[in-house]
Amino acid sequence: MKKNALTTAVVAGVAGVAGLANVATAVNLNPDGLGQVLIYPYYTVNEGQASLISIVNTTNQAKAVKVRFVESLNSAEVLDFNLYLSRFDVWTAALTQDTNGTPVLTTADRSCTVPDVFANQPVAFRPFEFQENNFDIVGLIDAVRVGGSGGSLVPLSPEERMSQGYLEVIEMGVLFDEGTASSSFRPATWATHGSSGVPSNCAGLVSAWDSGGVWQSIDPNNQTGPRGVNSPTGGLFGSGVIVDVDFGRALTYNATAIDGFWRNTGLAVNTATTGGEADLHFRPGSTFPSLEFARTEADDSATANIFANGSVVSLNYTAGLNAVSAVLMSEGIFNEFNIEQGFLGASEWVVTFPTKRAHTYQAAAAAGEAQRPFTDAADSEASSSLRDGLLFDTYGICETINTLFFDREERTRAPVGSDFSPPRPGQARDALCWEANVVAFNQTVTADAPTAVLGTAGKQGAQGITVGTFSAGWVRMDFNAASRNPTSGLYDSYSNFLVSNPNATTNRRTALVGLPVLGFWAADYQNTAAAAGVRANYSQLHDHRYFRNGFQLPAGTTGPAYNAPLSVVVGGARLIGADGSCPQGQTCS
Incomplete structure (x- = not known):
């Protein structure tokens, strides 16, 4: 049988398998890098970086876009605003630190923003979301625990916490002009750059959100009244650069593009003006829209198209968040490392879970299906005074992982005991506990010591990983709390998985295994033998490679109750491993 990581059985059995012609009608990762949603997996201003x-x-359409920065520990929002892009427009900004260590955003770009506070004036990040609005730990706002539940509680200032994280960009809709008279509401014209390179009326867009303004008076639930915004159409792309002037480093990456995120399907809008399509346009200061707003069907559900092994699998989810997680789901990631000491090699991985907060920001008492594919469902603070009933503990929300190391000569080794430093007391297996994690190879990471490349301390979400005597090679990191079968090297069950709605034809649900993840490998090198006056610092960045896995449940079943494992053997068929192997005596498909 053909041995695919996402099985042929899933592809053949799921009705409505999408072709390229209708990929845009479902949530999907656009391999061309264009989309309605962009996710930048990491930003940092640590150690003087920008x-x-x-x-x-x-596109030739003016667009309303939500720009949101979130910090790395629990994805709490630290800055967001509305951006109004002209057709064929580019918006750029720099994130640095002020003299107090607070991250600040600065731009000389003239594209319209609301609030209009970006004309070369630094805008400071804000800790309100995790300090006052939505506490992580009730009664504790300035400390984290390093080393798991029994580790040390160490101070963490708001500035230190906000200094690294990731970025979401969500298209809210396409701007259009209402009416024809000069006094009419004309947001598309106002956002459009003229021959001078300056938008014609950013103040008009700002005033539309003021008290009594056209947009301020809109009910976002009913979408009534003159709006000047139609449904989003996509066509955005973006990039990030992490710059260290002192080292001479510029780490560049492309934003991950999610297309087909939202479409106006069967939504009635009461408006007497031109246009009138439903949109995602929310007021500045709102935490909406978020990644939970995915919607592709008239019943408010979302269909996800997942590309794997040359095929497209279409799965439907009642919750839009699950569709976004589905297209980001991976059983694990592959990437390289290089720590050769001959040229002072240093390697670090960024591992970001961009939908984790949306799945887990709730009380432990409410733990259930909404948390899948994440499994940590306990308020397990060692101190009774800190047990607030919320899932996020002082050491995060932890998911167990499995790692396997390879050098460049095909030799391999698995971790022995706890491979991360500092270790989690009482737990012999590795775990990633934050939203955006930095994993540093053969570095001893402490609470306050920064990592060699990205400059992230342990209390900010960094941890060390030991690869023994291997100086270069690659790593397979699996997201599954279950252990591998020591005989076959594969899994007998999965703990991290996401189950779709039943297929209308087969009445079978599909389980995707792993976690929704993004990230990259970043490395630094130095040539210490270079001639005097010759710059000899080098850096590189490579996106992770992902392997996707999934299988159908028996007809009519819903899968195990939350936090119960899912057996690999389902309906007499067992999925193959990512390496294409099939255990002796098993049926693989």
Whole structure:
């Protein structure tokens, strides 16, 4: 049988398998890098670094876009605003630190923003979301625990916490002009750059959100009244650059593009003006829209198209968040490392879970299906005074992982005991506990010591991983709390998985295994033998490679109750491993 990581059985058995013609009608990762949603997996201003951001509108339509920065520990929002892009527009900004260590955003770009506070004036990040609005730990706002539940509680200032994280960009809709008279509401014209390179009326867009303004008076639930915004159409792309001037480093990456995120299907809008399509346009200061707003069907559900092994699998989810997680789901990731000491090699991985907060920001008492594919469902603080009933503990929300190391000569080794430093007391297996994690190879990471490349301390979400005597090679990191079968090297069950709605034809649900993840490998090198006056610092960045796995449940079943494992053997068929192997005596498909 053909041995695919996402099985042929799933592809053949799921009705409505999408072709390229209708990929845009479902949530999907666009391999061309264009989309309605962009996710930048990491920003940092640690150790004097700067992060540069660009957002490009490739279409001939003016667009309303939500820009949101979130910190790395629990994805709490630290800055967001509305951006109004002209057709074919580019918006750029730089993220640095002020003299107090607070991250600040600065731009000389003239594209319209609301609030209009970006004309070369640094805008400071805000800790309100995790300090006052939505507490992580009730009664504790300035400390984290390093080393698991029994580790040390160490101070963490708001500035330190906000200094690294990731970025979401969500298209809210296409701007259009209402009416024809000069006094009419004309947001598309106002956002459009003229021959001078300056938008014609950013103040008009700002005033539309003021008290009594056209947009301020809109009910976002009913979408009534003159709006000047139609449904989003996509066509955005973006990039990030992490710059260290002292080292001479510029780590560049492309934003991950999610297309087909939202479409106006069967939504009635009461408006007497031109246009009138439903949209995602929310007021500045709102935490909406978020990644939970995915919607492709008239019943408010979302269909996800997942590309794997040359096929497209279409799965439907009642919750839009699950569709976004589905297209980001991976059983694990592959990437390289290089720590050769001959040229002072240093390697670090960024591992970001961009939908984790949306799945887990709730009380432990409410733990259930909404948390899948994440499994940590306990308020397990060692101190009774800190047990607030919320899932996020002082050491995060932890998911167990499995790692396997290979050098460049095909030799391999698995971790022995706890491979991360500092270890989690009482737990012999590795775990990633934050939203955006930095994993540093053969570095001893402490609470306050920064990592060699990205400059992230242990209390900010970094941890060390030991690869023994291997100086270069690659790593397979699996997201599954279950252990591998020591005989076959594969899994007998899965703990991290996401189950779709039943297929209308087969009445079978599909389980995707792993976690929704993004990230990259970043490395630094130095040539210590270079001639005097010759710059000899080098860096590189490579996106992770992902392997996707999934299988159908028996007809009519819903899968195990939350936090119960899912057996690999389902309906007499067992999925193959990512390496294409099939255990002796098993049926693989």
